[in-house]
Amino acid sequence: MCKSPIHQALHALPKCEHHLHIEGSLSPSLLFRLAELNKVPLPNPDIDPSFASVAALEERYLHFTSLNDFLHYYFIGMSVLITAADFESLAYEYFTRAHADGVLHAEIFFDPQAHTHRGIAYKTVVEGLAAAQNRAEKEFGLTSKLILCFLRHMSEADADVAYQEAVALGHFSNGTVAGIGLDSSEVGFAPEIFREVYASAKAAGIRRTAHAGEEGDSTYISRALDICHTERIDHGIRLVDDEALLKRVAKDKTLITMCPLSNVRLRCVSKVADLPVRKFLDKGVRFSINSDDPAYFGGYILDNYCAVQEAFGLSLGEWKGIAEGAVEGSWCDEERKKALFSKVKEWAEKHQGVVA
Numbered sequence: 068m069c070k071s072p073i074h075q076a077l078h079a080l081p082k083c084e085h086h087l088h089i090e091g092s093l094s095p096s097l098l099f100r101l102a103e104l105n106k107v108p109l110p111n112p113d114i115d116p117s118f119a120s121v122a123a124l125e126e127r128y129l130h131f132t133s134l135n136d137f138l139h140y141y142f143i144g145m146s147v148l149i150t151a152a153d154f155e156s157l158a159y160e161y162f163t164r165a166h167a168d169g170v171l172h173a174e175i176f177f178d179p180q181a182h183t184h185r186g187i188a189y190k191t192v193v194e195g196l197a198a199a200q201n202r203a204e205k206e207f208g209l210t211s212k213l214i215l216c217f218l219r220h221m222s223e224a225d226a227d228v229a230y231q232e233a234v235a236l237g238h239f240s241n242g243t244v245a246g247i248g249l250d251s252s253e254v255g256f257a258p259e260i261f262r263e264v265y266a267s268a269k270a271a272g273i274r275r276t277a278h279a280g281e282e283g284d285s286t287y288i289s290r291a292l293d294i295c296h297t298e299r300i301d302h303g304i305r306l307v308d309d310e311a312l313l314k315r316v317a318k319d320k321t322l323i324t325m326c327p328l329s330n331v332r333l334r335c336v337s338k339v340a341d342l343p344v345r346k347f348l349d350k351g352v353r354f355s356i357n358s359d360d361p362a363y364f365g366g367y368i369l370d371n372y373c374a375v376q377e378a379f380g381l382s383l384g385e386w387k388g389i390a391e392g393a394v395e396g397s398w399c400d401e402e403r404k405k406a407l408f409s410k411v412k413e414w415a416e417k418h419q420g421v422v423a
């Protein structure tokens with residue numbers, strides 16, 4: 068992959084990443100290292116042989132059967148993260164890799180409830196992530212935002228505890244956390260369960276997104292938009308099943324944050340070519356391409372861009388449009404957006420003629 072001129076151009080394309088779970092960037096090797104360092108017991112390999120070695124775990128990650136099958140490993144994996152330094156190392160590793168893949172701006176999810184419920188303070192998590200964000204901006208010029216995700220398999224009251232903690236620390240008002248999201252098991256956990264916390268966030272001018280239409284049907288998308296008033300939809304691939312909703316999302320320029328390799332690994336589609344990339348382009352749906360949980364799904368953001376190119380053979384103009392849509396749908400300020408737009412323009416001028 069990534070040998071042809073278009074693939075080289077994709078490497079250089081200025082990227083914004085909007086759908087990245089920082090806990091999903093924990094590689095099996097770092098997982099085992101931190102488990103040893105922090106003396107966190109992993110499952111007994113006699114019971115689950117995936118935990119016999121780094122290689123065995125990597126192998127297991129090739130065979131997820133569903134979102135829930137993946138989440139089982141995802142929650143075990145993050146149990147090795149204990150100190151602020153662990154969260155800093157994790158996020159700094161991600162930013163370093165993202166920078167190498169051409170990411171200029173990243174908006175990353177974190178799951179506070181998954182940490183506070185095992186005795187790790189919310190403040191510890193955010194302290195580590197913020198330290199990595201500062202380093203990435205200083206060293207790479209990579210700007211970033213945090214999105215606090217609620218676990219939908221837990222109650223609304225529990226989500227509210229996490230939300231109120233961030234509010235009490237002034238994390239939304241001082242910009243430490245830019246917005247809220249909703250992740251974990253989708254089917255059976257409707258967006259409207261969280262309507263009140265989303266309403267509070269809306270009233271306070273806090274940005275809002277939610278996973279919807281990944282494994283769940285298109286009504287998860289309409290309910291996230293109508294009841295939780297989300298400004299974005301994460302995954303959103305089931306939008307193709309409701310033509311009227313698709314038209315509305317296109318008209319409203321709602322950003323869909325697609326994750327191609329994730330959708331294949333979690334068997335939401337059988338191959339990248341089955342994703343609605345061509346349909347979204349033709350119908351004017353704004354979308355970005357992202358890595359979701361790169362350590363679990365076999366690829367970082369550039370791998371996802373290349374997989375889309377392999378499957379759809381997009382033109383330079385189409386990639387420019389995708390990159391501009393990604394900037395437009397970002398939650399950074401206008402000045403940063405202006406700088407990102409001009410980087411995309413420079414990229415298109417430089418690669419004109421190199422590729423169609």
Ligand code: HPA
Nearest residue numbers: 088250251252278359360
């Ligand atoms: O793809 C995902 N879907 C839902 N929850 C998640 N948590 C991490 N990744 C995901």
Ligand SMILES: [Zn+2]
Nearest residue numbers: 086088250359
């Ligand atoms: Zn996700």
